Amino acid sequence: MLRSVLRRSSTASASSLLRRGYSSESHPERKVAVLGAAGGIGQPLALLMKLNPLVSNLALYDIAGTPGVATDVSHVNTRSEVAGYMGEEQLGQALEGSDVVIIPAGVPRKPGMTRDDLFNINAGIVKSLCTAIAKYCPNALVNMISNPVNSTVPIAAEVFKKAGTYDEKKLFGVTTLDVVRAKTFFAGKAKVSVADVNIPVVGGHAGITILPLFSQATPKANFSDEDIQALTKRTQDGGTEVVEAKAGKGSATLSMAYAGAIFADACLKGLNGVPDVIECSFVQSSITELSFFASKVKLGKNGVEEVLGLGPLSDYEKQGLEALMPELKSSIEKGIEFANKS
Numbered sequence: 001m002l003r004s005v006l007r008r009s010s011t012a013s014a015s016s017l018l019r020r021g022y023s024s025e026s027h028p029e030r031k032v033a034v035l036g037a038a039g040g041i042g043q044p045l046a047l048l049m050k051l052n053p054l055v056s057n058l059a060l061y062d063i064a065g066t067p068g069v070a071t072d073v074s075h076v077n078t079r080s081e082v083a084g085y086m087g088e089e090q091l092g093q094a095l096e097g098s099d100v101v102i103i104p105a106g107v108p109r110k111p112g113m114t115r116d117d118l119f120n121i122n123a124g125i126v127k128s129l130c131t132a133i134a135k136y137c138p139n140a141l142v143n144m145i146s147n148p149v150n151s152t153v154p155i156a157a158e159v160f161k162k163a164g165t166y167d168e169k170k171l172f173g174v175t176t177l178d179v180v181r182a183k184t185f186f187a188g189k190a191k192v193s194v195a196d197v198n199i200p201v202v203g204g205h206a207g208i209t210i211l212p213l214f215s216q217a218t219p220k221a222n223f224s225d226e227d228i229q230a231l232t233k234r235t236q237d238g239g240t241e242v243v244e245a246k247a248g249k250g251s252a253t254l255s256m257a258y259a260g261a262i263f264a265d266a267c268l269k270g271l272n273g274v275p276d277v278i279e280c281s282f283v284q285s286s287i288t289e290l291s292f293f294a295s296k297v298k299l300g301k302n303g304v305e306e307v308l309g310l311g312p313l314s315d316y317e318k319q320g321l322e323a324l325m326p327e328l329k330s331s332i333e334k335g336i337e338f339a340n341k342s
């Protein structure tokens with residue numbers, strides 16, 4: 001066994017698991033790998049996945065720092081075994097047997113940057129990680145967090161196509177944070193409990209490509225056009241709001257870890273055959289003329305079971321949809337071109 005690979009067994013007893021309302025025996029074995037696990041998102045996400053009773057094996061991979069993170073997280077009293085993997089030579093081991101691979105690897109924004117400004121660095125990182133996924137766990141569901149999501153997901157698809165492993169049902173751009181934000185901002189304005197709120201967010205994951213559909217929000221709220229426009233703009237700029245507040249110390253990490261954990265949990269539930277698991281995600285799609293698009297997606301035993309349509313849109317949302325198409329199209333094309341030229 002390589003020196004820096006750590007393995008720690010959970011010490012939680014079956015009775016303590018049962019006291020918390022679940023039993024390890026009632027869920028199948030599921031391995032989740034987090035790539036970029038020592039980062040700002042990776043660490044809290046590792047903790048949240050350690051808390052998830054659907055996970056039996058948690059593989060934490062990064063280019064540095066994972067032995068410490070894995071040892072730390074491994075002491076938490078839940079079912080899963082945690083292993084830390086560091087450096088490219090251990091990536092294969094981290095990935096082997098994974099059911100779900102979550103990718104928050106790469107650089108975050110600083111104030112004044114767009115997500116597309118991250119392309120030059122993150123495109124290469126995502127490409128090499130996806131090459132390894134194709135080799136070591138070609139059947140895993142891939143949850144792409146690394147930005148720019150509008151381009152990194154198409155890059156992943158091209159890498160998998162080249163390797164002959166592409167299955168469009170298994171590749172997801174994680175846009176859950178947009179939904180999380182839309183729900184929080186809506187609930188705050190409507191003065192309702194956020195737990196009762198649901199809002200689809202469609203399109204992509206950058207600026208105007210993020211299109212919250214407040215006309216479909218539940219519960220209904222009687223907002224003016226100005227209110228809806230303000231909520232839409234705040235949702236679209238939610239990432240920038242955090243980047244500016246962090247003033248050079250990165251972008252959303254804690255809320256992203258929360259959102260990433262929600263989405264990975266939905267993927268695991270789908271794999272385990274739980275019915276009617278629906279989340280928004282940026283996936284291969286035919287609901288518009290673009291090859292990738294975020295919308296509500298039904299998750300099942302093989303990943304995407306159904307890409308759901310947009311539903312009825314308000315005139316304001318129809319305008320937003322038209323406005324986002326050129327930018328989203330060019331981000332998708334940029335990813336495809338990058339993956340095929342190098």
Ligand SMILES: NC(=O)c1ccc[n+]([C@@H]2O[C@H](COP(=O)([O-])OP(=O)(O)OC[C@H]3O[C@@H](n4cnc5c(N)ncnc54)[C@H](O)[C@@H]3O)[C@@H](O)[C@H]2O)c1
Pocket residue numbers: 035036037038039040041042061062063064104105106107108109118122125129144145146147148149174175176177178205250251252253256
């Ligand atoms: N999809 C979303 O909604 C969303 C939300 C927030 C952040 N993000 C994106 O997530 C990414 C990570 O953000 P962060 O704040 O965690 O950044 P961070 O810099 O804190 O962490 C990134 C981690 O990735 C690691 N890394 C770099 N190259 C790697 C490689 N080749 N293999 C494995 N790990 C590697 C780094 O060592 C680091 O630990 C950024 O691209 C950011 O823009 C996306």
Ligand SMILES: O=C(O)C[C@H](O)C(=O)O
Pocket residue numbers: 108109115147177238239240242243251252
């Ligand atoms: O805004 C960013 O750069 C990070 C992320 O995409 C977010 O929406 O918070």
